[in-house]
Amino acid sequence: MLLKVKVKLAKMAMNLMPSEPTYDITHPRSETVNHKNFINASESEKREILLAMAKGHYLEDQTYPFDHFFVPFHVSLKELLFQKDILDLGCWCGGKSVSWAERWNVHSITGVDVNEYFVEAARLFSAQRRNFGYSFDVGYSEDLPYEDNTFDAIVSYDVFEHVQSLQKTLIECKRVLKPGGILLAVFPSYYMPTESHLSHVTRTPCIQWFFSPHTLQLAYNEIIESRGNAAYWYKSKEKADWKKLTGGIGINGTTVRDFSTVVEKVGFSRKYIFLPPLFSVGHMSLRHPSVKYISKMLKPLIEIEFFQDHLSHRIVSMLIV
Helix, strand or coil: CHHHHHHHHHHHHHCCCECCCCCCCCCCCHHHHHCHHHHCCCHHHHHHHHHHHHHHHHHHHHHCCHHHHCHHHCCCHHHHHCCCEEEEECCCCCHHHHHHHHHHCCCEEEEEECCHHHHHHHHHHHCCCCCCCEEEEECECCECCCCCCCEEEEEEECCCCCCCCHHHHHHHHHHHEEEEEEEEEEECCCCCCCCCCCCCCECCCCHHHHCCHHHHHHHHHHHHHHCHHHHCCCCCCCCCCCCCECCCCCECCCCHHHHHHHHHHHCCCEEEEECCECCCCCHHHHHCHHHHHHHHHHHHHHCCHHHHHHHECCEEEEEEC
């Protein structure tokens, strides 16, 4: 009975700011390839959709560059990665990979992702751009399909919160990096206010602060079920017990402390974990620079461990083999 009450309250909180995915190939999402518009398209139409997805991914990085996260910490990725062999871990449809290759003037960039359609999109899009030595493969972060000591650097954006095993992922990253190689990973803590990964049903911030993952999952499932057939293309078919939130929300619940602990276990020669305060980086800080004044007030609180997950915009890390 108590659980039912909690689920009802969670649904009420979700419905304060309800949301629902829309099919738009210019602003693609991973579920786009599950939509009937894609499934029923001809092969040539599918290629055009995949290209549009990759272009949207490219333009996102052009507008909101990955470098943005490292600027406050005086790290120049353009200098750091010039003429390097890079792995984009969790490359999705490759748009960001191409954007990074062009911005940093790398020697080569390899992308890996779990979805064959995304890898195809990356190959199609990169073939139309200046050739930096692009390569894209299907694979998993816990078992990377590459030889030891292959890459100078690994770059990963908003991926580590989704992996099945963070420890195995970091072990694999360390294995495929050359001696002195660098892992640059940016991803949200589980408790970041706007990163509950419930956006298929809600935009209510901080909801994971007040409800357990199990309660949120049940509430999420009930809302999805209430939408009937309309939710067919973004309703997850996955059942993965390892996830903090199952059913396709697909996050592992990593916090700042969790990440730091795993990094220590795996063992890197040097580690730097940065925690930019909310509003110091991100889309809003670029569109509305005045919000950075709020981030300045939050900055002292980031030094207190209790607030680190709740008031940081992302976990920004640089790990050196």
